[in-house]
Amino acid sequence: MQAVAVEGLSKRFDEVRALDGISFDVREGELFGFLGPNGAGKTTTINLLTGLARADSGSIVIDGIDCTKKIRGAQHLIGVVPDESNLYPELSGFDNLCFCASLYGIGKEERIKRARELLKQFDLSKAADRKFAGYSKGMKRKLTIAAGIIHRPKILFLDEPTTGIDVASARQLRQMVSDLHDSGTTIFLTTHYIEEAERLCDRIAFIVGGKIVRIDTVGNLIQPLHDKHIVQFACESNAIKIKDGLKSHFPDFAFEFPNNETIRIESDSPISIAPPVRYLEDAGIEVSEARKIRPSLEDVFVRITGIEAKAMRSEKEKKGGGQ
Amino acid sequence: MKRWTAFWNILSKDMRTYYLKPPNISWGLIFPLAWTAMFFIRSGQGLDSIPAMLPGVVAVSILFGTTSMLAVTVTFEKKNRSFERLLLAPISLELLMLSKTSGAILFGVANAFVPVIVAAFLADLSSMNWAAFIPAVVLIATASTFLGLFIAVAVSEVFEAQTFSNFFRFPMIFLCGLFFPIGKLPIFLRPLSYVLPLTYGADILHGSVHGGHIMPIALNFALLAMFCIGLFAVSLWNIRRKWIM
Numbered sequence: 001m002q003a004v005a006v007e008g009l010s011k012r013f014d015e016v017r018a019l020d021g022i023s024f025d026v027r028e029g030e031l032f033g034f035l036g037p038n039g040a041g042k043t044t045t046i047n048l049l050t051g052l053a054r055a056d057s058g059s060i061v062i063d064g065i066d067c068t069k070k071i072r073g074a075q076h077l078i079g080v081v082p083d084e085s086n087l088y089p090e091l092s093g094f095d096n097l098c099f100c101a102s103l104y105g106i107g108k109e110e111r112i113k114r115a116r117e118l119l120k121q122f123d124l125s126k127a128a129d130r131k132f133a134g135y136s137k138g139m140k141r142k143l144t145i146a147a148g149i150i151h152r153p154k155i156l157f158l159d160e161p162t163t164g165i166d167v168a169s170a171r172q173l174r175q176m177v178s179d180l181h182d183s184g185t186t187i188f189l190t191t192h193y194i195e196e197a198e199r200l201c202d203r204i205a206f207i208v209g210g211k212i213v214r215i216d217t218v219g220n221l222i223q224p225l226h227d228k229h230i231v232q233f234a235c236e237s238n239a240i241k242i243k244d245g246l247k248s249h250f251p252d253f254a255f256e257f258p259n260n261e262t263i264r265i266e267s268d269s270p271i272s273i274a275p276p277v278r279y280l281e282d283a284g285i286e287v288s289e290a291r292k293i294r295p296s297l298e299d300v301f302v303r304i305t306g307i308e309a310k311a312m313r314s315e316k317e318k319k320g321g322g323q
Numbered sequence: 324m325k326r327w328t329a330f331w332n333i334l335s336k337d338m339r340t341y342y343l344k345p346p347n348i349s350w351g352l353i354f355p356l357a358w359t360a361m362f363f364i365r366s367g368q369g370l371d372s373i374p375a376m377l378p379g380v381v382a383v384s385i386l387f388g389t390t391s392m393l394a395v396t397v398t399f400e401k402k403n404r405s406f407e408r409l410l411l412a413p414i415s416l417e418l419l420m421l422s423k424t425s426g427a428i429l430f431g432v433a434n435a436f437v438p439v440i441v442a443a444f445l446a447d448l449s450s451m452n453w454a455a456f457i458p459a460v461v462l463i464a465t466a467s468t469f470l471g472l473f474i475a476v477a478v479s480e481v482f483e484a485q486t487f488s489n490f491f492r493f494p495m496i497f498l499c500g501l502f503f504p505i506g507k508l509p510i511f512l513r514p515l516s517y518v519l520p521l522t523y524g525a526d527i528l529h530g531s532v533h534g535g536h537i538m539p540i541a542l543n544f545a546l547l548a549m550f551c552i553g554l555f556a557v558s559l560w561n562i563r564r565k566w567i568m
Contacts, residue, residue, distance in 0.1 A: 050411060054567060075413035086404035090340055102332035103412035105325020147408075 002061070003028045003155050003186040004049065009058035011044055011210075018044040020210040021058065026155070026188055031181040033201030034190040037307055041210040042190035043083060046157050049188070050080045063154060076104060079153030083160045083190075085140040089133035093124055093143050096132055097150055104151035111150070118146040122176065138169030145176065155186045162196060174200060198297040208305045218297060225295030225303075231271045233263045234289040235280065242283045249279055264293075326414045333409065333422035337396055342430045347392070355384035355437040362502070373446035375535075378528030379501035380438040381460065382521055386467045386492055388434035389427045393471030394484030396423060401566065402481065410567065416559055424468045431464030448532075455540055456531035462547045463524035469554035470520065476561045501525045505537070520550035 004026040011019040019041045026032040034042050047053035049060055051071030060067045062074040087096045094115055101111035119125045122142045127135065135143065141161060148156060161177065162170040177200060181187055191197050197204050198218055205215040214221070233239075238260045246255055246263070253271070256264040263280075265271055273290045280287050301307070341347065362376045400406040409419055442448060474487045497503065498512060499521040505513060516522050523543040530536030536543070 052407060052410060052567060072413060072415065075411060078411075080411050082404070082407065084404060086407050088336075088340070088405050089403070091336075099332060099336055100408065103329045103409065103414070105328045105413075107328065 001028045002026065003030070003063055004032075004188065005059075005061040006045075006049070007059045009045070009048060009060065010056045011041075011048060011053065012056055018210050019048070019055075022207070022210070022212045023058075024205050024212060024215055026186060027203075028186055029181075029184050030202045031177070031187045031189060031200055033197040033204040034188065034207055035192070035194065035197045035204055035301065036190075036207035036305075037192060040207045042192075042207060043159055044210075045207075046080070046082075046159050046188070046190060050078060050157055051075060076151070077154045079148040079151065079156045081145050081148040081156070081158045081161060083163065085132075085144040087132050087140070087144060087147055090131060092129045092131055093119065093135065093139075094128040096143060097147055100147040101150045106151060114150055118150060122146050123172075138165045138172075141165055141169065141173060142176075145173065149180065149185070153185070155188065156180065158187060158189045160190055160192065162191070162193065194296075194298045194301055204297070206301060206304055208307065214304050221300045222295055222297060225299055227268065228295055229267050229269065229271050230293040230295060230299075231265045231273060231276075232291055232293050233265070233276065233280065233287050235261045235263065236286040236288055237261070237284075239263050239280065239285055242280070242285065245283065246276075246279065250276065326418055329412055329414045330418055330422040333419070334425045337423065337426040338429070341392065341396055342426050347430075350388075352437055354387060355380060355434055356441065358383050359438045359441055370445050373442050374448070374533045376502075377438060377442050377532050378525055379496075381435045381528055382463060382499070382501050382525050383496055384434040384438060385431040385460065385464050386495065386521065389431035389464055389467040390471035390474065390488045390492060391485065392427045392430055393424070393468065393475045394481050394488065396426065397472060397475040398478060398481050398484045401475075402479065406566075416562065420472065420555070420559060420562070424472055427468040427471060428461070428464045431467055432460055435460045435464065450533075452531040455527055458544070459524055459527035459531060459547075462544065462551065463521065463528075465551045466520040466524065466547055466554065469551055469558060472558045473554050473561070476558050476565065495519050495521050498522070499525045500529070500537075520547055520554075523547045523550070 002025045006025065007023050008021045009019055009023070010017075010021050022041070022045070034045065036042055044053065048055050049062070049067075051067070055068070058068070063077050065074040065077075067074050088099070091099065097115035097118060098111045101114055106114065116125075116128075119128050122145070124139060124142060124146070127139060132140065132143065145158070145161065148158075158177065162173050165173070174196065177187065177189065181200070189197070189201065201218060203215060203217050204221065206213045239262070240257050240260055243255065243257065250265070252267060252269070254266040256266070258264060263276075265276060277287050277290060358380045359376070362380060363372065397406070400409075409423070412419065439448075470491060471488065474491065475484050478484045478487055494515075498508065498516045499519050500516065501521070505516045505522065508516065523538070523546045526536045526538050527540055527543045527547070530540055530543075
């Protein structure tokens with residue numbers, strides 16, 4: 001059964017076309033990833049699905065409820081964790097959770113119990129009475145996720161949950177997302193971290209420039225590259241200058257140059273490392289490292305979208321801090 | 324029932340977080356007292372001037388108390404995105420905004436009674452028509468709150484809300500017949516008086532305190548109620564248009 005069904009969703013902000021007729025569905029109990037660079041339309045999609053924005057055209061059905069015109073009917077079913085924590089800075093962690101629970105009509109005793117339970121689960125019990133404003137970034141993200149699930153939603157929308165937090169907190173959050181998924185919650189996750197999507201998601205949609213360019217399971221996305229053999233050489237000097245020579249000397253290989261000092265060779269048959277190394281050294285280019293590479297989702301993403309994953313990461317990190 | 328749980332908790336959170344904070348309580352007490360003292364000294368007529376002054380002081384206390392708070396409870400929350408959390412709750416926008424404005428209405432009503440309590444010690448208020456005065460205070464607080472909401476929704480920064488509020492508040496004090504009868508205003512300013520909600524509220528207050536009203540009390544109530552509905556409806560329309568794009 002479909003938890004979310006989207007058909008031909010479009011949204012324009014003045015001259016900018018943020019979403020261009022996207023269609024997809026999220027199955028019940030699935031962890032669905034929405035992967036794309038900044039400005040691809042990820043947050044706009046979440047805003048449309050949760051009622052924080054109105055679509056120009058297209059339809060949205062959540063758990064069988066047509067939310068195209070009126071989202072209110074499905075809002076008790078969904079939980080939202082925005083890309084920036086939006087809890088009340090002047091309230092304590094405990095009060096924030098109790099307040100969020102009350103918005104869903106949860107009675108006093110039940111919300112106190114649930115708030116304590118979540119604070120414990122998210123390892124925030126000691127900070128329960130501290131004001132939210134004094135929390136670290138990682139703690140803020142954790143409490144924002146706790147607030148998003150306080151009413152036990154069937155579908156959880158997570159907008160870039162690990163952006164801007166330290167590695168340990170990010171790892172802890174990924175584990176929490178994974179646990180939520182295991183408990184049966186349907187999760188719609190946007191991220192620009194390819195490894196995160198690969199590790200967590202059942203299915204992934206690549207979104208670029210407001211259009212979905214590919215949707216599939218992680219396994220199916222990587223499958224075409226599984227039979228490929230990839231070797232990467234790190235050189236001590238500029239290798240691009242002998243690009244043409246390499247191509248003519250090894251016509252069966254496909255070459256990529258991620259940067260001036262890196263050469264990536266791809267082939268349908270196993271690659272012997274010695275001949276390319278010899279060729280490079282004869283051309284005066286010293287090779288410092290040669291390693292076989294297992295194809296990853298990053299390779300698939302780069303292939304499909306033409307966007308370098310590193311560029312996508314650094315662009316976001318400039319904006320919100322790295323993980 | 325569930326939506327009323329949400330309503331009550333939004334209201335009580337706002338009361339605790341914003342209205343019952345010591346600076347606001349002191350502001351709510353000092354401001355009306357300062358206005359009372361200022362006009363008392365200015366009138367130069369001693370204690371006899373209190374019934375004539377009271378409607379103006381009450382109305383100004385309500386107006387400033389309510390409009391200044393909405394800039395914080397709505398504009399500030401919109402700015403720091405916590406308002407989004409409310410928009411995601413499964414309650415109607417109408418109920419949500421009523422819960423966000425109820426605190427300001429109560430704050431305005433409480434502010435109104437500060438000068439009344441002071442006046443009760445200094446003058447004879449036994450002839451006051453409380454049956455008209457109390458509903459008028461509530462309705463003026465509601466209209467002023469919705470005016471504050473209208474302003475808060477129209478801007479994006481807290482300081483803009485404060486500036487924009489003054490654009491309405493100060494002319495209103497002098498054009499609504501609170502301290503100067505509308506009949507004594509220059510003829511070209513008089514039409515302006517009748518498009519301001521406080522004109523009708525001030526007229527009820529004058530009528531209920533010392534019997535000096537110009538228009539029928541029932542008409543004043545009806546017009547004030549229409550202003551409340553109109554300002555609330557326009558504010559909701561603006562929220563849908565500007566905040567849920």
